[in-house]
Amino acid sequence: MPGNNYNCNPSTPRSRLERLLRERELRRSNRFLHPIEDGNRQAELLGNDNFLTEGENFGLSSEEDFPEGVAAAKAFADGCEWKEGRTPKQRLLVVANRLPVSAVRKGEDSWQLEMSVGGLVSALLGVKEFDARWIGWAGVNVPDSVGQKALTKALAEKRCIPVFLDEEIVHQYYNGYCNNILWPLFHYLGLPQEDRLATTRSFQSQFDAYKKANQMFADVVHKHYLDGDVVWCHDYHLMFLPKCLKEHNNKMKVGWFLHTPFPSSEIHRTLPSRSELLRSVLAADLVG
Structure with a gap:
């Protein structure tokens, strides 16, 4: 009888919604008989962007229903896209005798830090192409x-990143070998007289402390x-x-960079253990 809804063939869905529901029932009934075909059909449906048209979303939420969630998802996606497209900076470990900050102890576990003034510090403040870390002695x-x-946490x-040197090492390595031996020699002042070394014991002990400090760095x-x-x-503090x-x-x-003049061979040859120092410097890939 025409126009009677009950006369239609139940096996022939009239609308797309009915067809999709019918296919879902068929998939359930044939899941164990045709598992591969069923999986392919699901992939086909999921791969079809238009298999659900507007008005046939079966109650799925839209962007208007959860604006905060949609905004968060978009922000996350944007963040992932930015990270994937970002070129990470080259890490640079700057190693110098002193850190670019001065540390003053205010308590057992409290420190005050102040930026130091110096040519190397000023020059590196303008370097933006690297992800730099500075390794050195805090001066205390x-x-x-x-x-x-x-102090490590504050720095x-x-x-x-601090290198912790005890007073004896500082006395022999910094005050002795660096300031009383290398600095005068590299500025064409020659080696100091023995009386100037009285407070720093002997040359060999200073050189041993110099090598030990360099190993600590x-x-x-x-x-x-x-x-x-x-x-x-x-600089000359870290030639080893x-x-x-x-x-x-x-x-x-x-790389190793010297911030002072390098003496001529006539001056440099007066330095004991000069060959060991030069070979240590030449182990670097780049010397400047």
């Missing part, structure tokens, strides 16, 4: 673990080094450092 003696931990906020670099980092060593770094990892990219 910190014998206790509580103070070292607190990390300035992207600085190297140990800190090794601890924070990541594959692909560039290590930039600075390139060798220490290369002996631990010969694939490490190491």
Whole structure:
């Protein structure tokens, strides 16, 4: 009888909605008989962007229903896209005798930091192409673990990493070999007289302290080094450092830069252990 809804063949859906519901029932009934075909059909339906038209979303929520969730999802997607398209900066480990900050202890676990003034500090402030970390001595003696931990945490906020040198090492390495031996020699003043070395004992003890201090710097670099980092060593305080770094990892990219004049051969030949120092410097990939 025409116009009677009950006369239609139930196996022949009249609308797309009925057809989709019918297909879902058929998939359920044939799941175990034709698992591969059923999976292909689902993939076909999911791959068809138009298999649900407007008005046939079966109650699925729209963007208007959850604006906060949609906004968060878009922000997340934008963030992922930005990260994928971003070129990460080259990491640079700047290693110098002193950090670019001065530390003053205010309590057992409290430190005050102030930026230092210097040519190297001023020059590196303009370097924006690298993700730089600065490794060096904080200029203070910190014998206790509580103070070292607190200072390390405070310096990390300035992207600085401390090397902790005790008073004896500083006395022999910095005041002795660096300031009483290398600095005068590199400025054509010659080696100091023995009486000027009285407060720093002997030349050999100073040189031993110099090598020990350089190894302590190297140990800190090794601890924070990541594959692909560039290590930039600075000045006559760390002439032994390139060798220490290369002996631990010969694939490490190491540069060494001198901030003072280099003496002529006539002056340099008066320096004991000059060959050992030069060979250590030449272990670097780049010398400037």
